Amino acid sequence: MEFLxxxxxxxxxxxxxxxxxxxxxxxxxxxxVGVLPGIGPVGAMSLLLPTTFKATPEAAIIMLAGIYYxxxxxxxxxxxxxxxxxxxxxxxxxxxxxxxxQQGRAGPALGIxxxxxxxxxxxxxxxLMLLAPPLSKFALRFGPPEYFTLMVLGLTILIYLAHGSxxxxxxxxxxxxxxxxxxxxxxNARPRFTFGKMELIDGVGLVPVVMGLFGxxxxxxxxxxxxxxxxxxxxxxxxxxxxxxxxxSTGPIARGSLLGFFLGILPGGGAIISSFISYAVEKRxxxxxxxxxxxxxxxxxxxxxxxxxxxxxxxxxxxxxGIPPNVIMAMLLGAFMIHGVxxxxxxxxxxxxxxxxxxVSMYIGNIMLLILNLPLITxxxxxxxxxxxxxxPLILLFCLIGxxxxxxxxxxxxxxxxxxxxxxxxxxxxxxxxxxxxxxxLGPLMENNLRKSLIISQGDFSIFFTRPLAxxxxxxxxxxxxSPFIPGLGKKRKVIPKEEVL
Amino acid sequence: MAVSIxxxxxxxxxxxxxxxxxxxxxxxxxxxxxxxxxxxxxLIRAIKRPAVAGELKIFRTGIRWGKVVSTLVALMLxxxxxxxxxxxxxxxxLLIFLFKAVEPQRWSWAILGAMISTLAAYGVFHLWLxxxxxxxxxxxx
Numbered sequence: 259m260e261f262l263x264x265x266x267x268x269x270x271x272x273x274x275x276x277x278x279x280x281x282x283x284x285x286x287x288x289x290x291v292g293v294l295p296g297i298g299p300v301g302a303m304s305l306l307l308p309t310t311f312k313a314t315p316e317a318a319i320i321m322l323a324g325i326y327y328x329x330x331x332x333x334x335x336x337x338x339x340x341x342x343x344x345x346x347x348x349x350x351x352x353x354x355x356x357x358x359x360q361q362g363r364a365g366p367a368l369g370i371x372x373x374x375x376x377x378x379x380x381x382x383x384x385x386l387m388l389l390a391p392p393l394s395k396f397a398l399r400f401g402p403p404e405y406f407t408l409m410v411l412g413l414t415i416l417i418y419l420a421h422g423s424x425x426x427x428x429x430x431x432x433x434x435x436x437x438x439x440x441x442x443x444x445x446n447a448r449p450r451f452t453f454g455k456m457e458l459i460d461g462v463g464l465v466p467v468v469m470g471l472f473g474x475x476x477x478x479x480x481x482x483x484x485x486x487x488x489x490x491x492x493x494x495x496x497x498x499x500x501x502x503x504x505x506x507s508t509g510p511i512a513r514g515s516l517l518g519f520f521l522g523i524l525p526g527g528g529a530i531i532s533s534f535i536s537y538a539v540e541k542r543x544x545x546x547x548x549x550x551x552x553x554x555x556x557x558x559x560x561x562x563x564x565x566x567x568x569x570x571x572x573x574x575x576x577x578x579x580g581i582p583p584n585v586i587m588a589m590l591l592g593a594f595m596i597h598g599v600x601x602x603x604x605x606x607x608x609x610x611x612x613x614x615x616x617x618v619s620m621y622i623g624n625i626m627l628l629i630l631n632l633p634l635i636t637x638x639x640x641x642x643x644x645x646x647x648x649x650x651p652l653i654l655l656f657c658l659i660g661x662x663x664x665x666x667x668x669x670x671x672x673x674x675x676x677x678x679x680x681x682x683x684x685x686x687x688x689x690x691x692x693x694x695x696x697x698x699x700l701g702p703l704m705e706n707n708l709r710k711s712l713i714i715s716q717g718d719f720s721i722f723f724t725r726p727l728a729x730x731x732x733x734x735x736x737x738x739x740x741s742p743f744i745p746g747l748g749k750k751r752k753v754i755p756k757e758e759v760l
Numbered sequence: 761m762a763v764s765i766x767x768x769x770x771x772x773x774x775x776x777x778x779x780x781x782x783x784x785x786x787x788x789x790x791x792x793x794x795x796x797x798x799x800x801x802x803l804i805r806a807i808k809r810p811a812v813a814g815e816l817k818i819f820r821t822g823i824r825w826g827k828v829v830s831t832l833v834a835l836m837l838x839x840x841x842x843x844x845x846x847x848x849x850x851x852x853x854l855l856i857f858l859f860k861a862v863e864p865q866r867w868s869w870a871i872l873g874a875m876i877s878t879l880a881a882y883g884v885f886h887l888w889l890x891x892x893x894x895x896x897x898x899x900x901x
Contacts, residue, residue: 309889425805429798432791436767443784450774450784474835481827481862647863651855652877654831658838658851659881663891671839679832705787717779 261391264606264614271615272622277317280310284321285623288328289630293336293638294649298346299329300695301476303589304468305656307596308663315597316612320619322593326586327379327569327620330529331627334371334562335638338364347529347565350537354550354557361553369497370507370555371562372631378515378563379624382570385519386577386617390606393578397603400579402714403721406707407731409700412581414735415524416696419531422688424742430684434694437462438701445709457669464592466661466670467698468585470677471684471691473657477650478682497632499555507559510540514563521564522571524583529565529572536564570620576601577613581700585692588699761799768792827862834858846896847886851878 271277291302302325310318333348338355351371358367400408417427440451441461452458499507514536521532540560541550550557575583580602582588594601599609606613631638661674681691715721723729770785771792777783838854845853855874859865865873885891 308891309884312889423802425798425801429795429802432795432798433763435791436788436795439787446784448774448784450788451770478828478831481831482823482825647859647865648873650863651858651873654835654858655851655855655877655881658835659847659885659891659893662842662893663885663889666892668839668842671842672836675832675835675839678835682828701787708787709782712779712782719779 261387264391264610265387265618267610268614268618271316271611272320272619276314277320277615277619278622280313280317280321281324281619281623282626284324285328285331285626285630288325288330289332289627289638290641291325292329292332292334292348293641294644298472298476299326300468300585300589301473301653301657302329303586303593304465304473305660307465307589307593308660310593311596311664315594315599315609316615318593318597319590319599319612319616320623322590323573323616323620324623326590327566327623328627330379330562330566330569331372331375331631332638333565334375334558335368335631335635336642338367338371338558339639340642347533347568348562349530350533350561351558353537354552354554357551357553358555358558363553365497366499366503366555367558368635369632370499370503370559372497372628373499374507374511374514374559374563375566375631376624376628377511378518378567379570379627380621381515382519382522382567383617383620383624385567386570386573386620390574390578390613390617393574394603394606397579400603400727401725402707402710403725403728404731405579405581406704406711407722407728407735408579409581409704409707411731411735412575412583413693413697413700414738416584417693418738418741422690424739426689427693430689430691431693431697434697435701435704437467437694438698439705444702444706455669457665457667461702462673462698463661463664463670464589464699465664466673467677468589468695469657469661470674470679471681471695473653474674474678475681475685475691477653478678479685480646481650497635503555506555509543510536510556510560511563513539513543514560515567518564518567519571522568522583523574529568532564532568533561536560573617577605578603580605580703582696585695588696591699761796761803764792764795764799766792767795831858831862834862843894844896846898846900847893848878848882848900849896849898851881 272281287302287306288299291299303322306321306325310321313321330347334351334355336342337348337351338359341352341356355367355371358364413431417424417431436451438461440458442449442459449459514532517536517539518529518532521535522529537550537557537560540556541547544550544554544556546554572583572587575581576587576591580591580600582591591601599605599612657674658671661670662668664670684691711721712719721728722732767788769792771788771790772785774785774788775783776785776789834854834857838850841850852874855877856870859870859873860867882893886893
């Protein structure tokens with residue numbers, strides 16, 4: 259009964275005209291950035307964060323969340339029609355989606371991607387509704403040691419799942435923590451690493467960091483070489499999959515939804531990892547694995563369902579524990595904080611309107627996305643034809659105004675450009691931005707909980723090993739960190755994505 | 761490595777506190793120590809197995825360095841003149857440069873595109889979202 263009451267609150271919030279408008283804007287922009295290669299959901303969310311300052315907290319989060327799951331829908335369009343993934347979670351969709359398009363089956367490929375995404379997205383929201391309340395109640399028992407070790411574990415999993423060297427990912431995470439701690443000490447208000455700059459008293463802003471690392475650096479990488487995009491010239495027709503297509507896709511959609519949802523909860527790749535694993539699973543369970551890579555609809559249905567289901571799962575740690583499992587959720591945490599809302603176990607009680615409003619809006623957003631992605635597919639195909647030479651100045655313009663309008667200081671523009679250059683060089687030298695940003699957001703929380711834990715235990719580190727959850731988290735984190743040195747395991751970590759998928 | 765040492769030194773100077781009551785520099789110092797260890801590890805690995813040309817993305821051929829550097833210089837200059845010139849003038853100039861110099865297009869399109877984009881951005885951020893954008897010496901905006 260209580261559940262139904264909360265659901266009613268959610269609908270009353272999500273169905274308010276202004277929230278419906280923000281939801282539509284979010285999923286529309288999400289689809290747009292998903293379709294356009296060169297700008298991902300993280301960049302788009304940081305670009306649009308300043309536009310939410312005047313909105314209510316629920317409207318802001320509804321829009322930003324819409325960008326996230328909207329991008330998962332839109333990403334498949336570029337993968338299928340251009341063979342270039344619109345965002346990282348759609349990489350595997352290229353393998354069979356583009357082949358289907360070349361065989362004149364672009365319509366069913368786009369159709370099953372949209373239907374699969376809708377079904378998986380809806381299922382994951384149901385999972386979120388069912389799992390979040392009991393987990394929130396359980397999380398009320400957590401103290402600073404549990405929070406600190408859970409954050410260490412989250413960061414370690416992200417580092418473990420990083421594409422390249424673990425040492426490089428670790429050093430990025432350490433640097434992210436340092437960056438996050440710049441500014442006034444939250445306990446004694448002492449300025450730290452501000453170098454006498456008033457602009458750094460409140461710390462380094464999340465928006466300049468994210469826009470620089472994911473917006474400016476991406477533009478620099480794209481303009482350094484001539485990129486050809488050949489959009490499929492044949493007309494997209496017959497979006498509704500046939501009965502045979504549905505028969506082949508039902509299993510992959512169901513498995514992809516489950517996989518995506520549970521992998522989304524885990525810190526790390528979320529949507530990206532789940533799409534890869536879903537493809538590998540489908541290839542393994544198929545009676546004709548040789549069809550994969552030649553236009554098998556299962557290779558589109560599974561990963562596309564998985565990456566959408568992961569978006570719902572990723573909300574669980576953020577909404578119930580206040581711990582973001584990936585960079586996008588870190589952005590959302592930043593947005594929550596800016597609007598004076600602290601996600602975590604108390605959020606459901608203190609801000610039920612926001613909690614349930616956001617969840618219900620995701621369901622409404624999924625319906626909007628189905629309408630946006632099926633009947634309006636021709637519009638997105640036209641968008642794909644916009645040349646990058648027109649697009650990149652506009653992306654840079656949005657980055658510049660977006661970052662300036664957060665605090666109205668030019669210093670933030672310089673900061674963004676510095677992080678842009680840094681992000682560009684990081685990609686050149688094989689360093690990833692994701693551990694840095696997640697650690698940047700978690701850094702102050704980690705420090706706070708570590709210091710509180712040590713004060714509680716009077717300086718005794720055994721507090722982290724005598725409490726079961728804290729001990730289990732630390733042991734798992736330690737295992738992941740040393741696993742590359744364990745014969746057999748280290749090798750496995752390197753080969754999983756390629757070997758399993760291709 | 762230099763950054764890590766700087767962080768450690770800075771953290772030490774900020775007061776480490778005690779284990780009973782960690783100070784402002786506690787986390788900086790210990791994270792700095794971890795960074796030093798990792799930097800040494802990466803340094804040793806780089807010395808043992810130096811990257812060959814072509815292995816790192818930075819050494820790949822066909823990279824249009826001129827485009828990257830000119831875009832960055834333009835953006836830095838934009839930040840420098842943003843307040844004195846004002847939003848509209850500085851943005852139109854930046855966009856004309858990006859449309860024309862970085863990826864060459866017709867002058868008419870570059871100028872028209874720059875003006876339309878600037879006015880659209882001005883409308884969204886200044887008029888709709890009430891974000892105060894600098895007017896510059898011309899007092900436009």
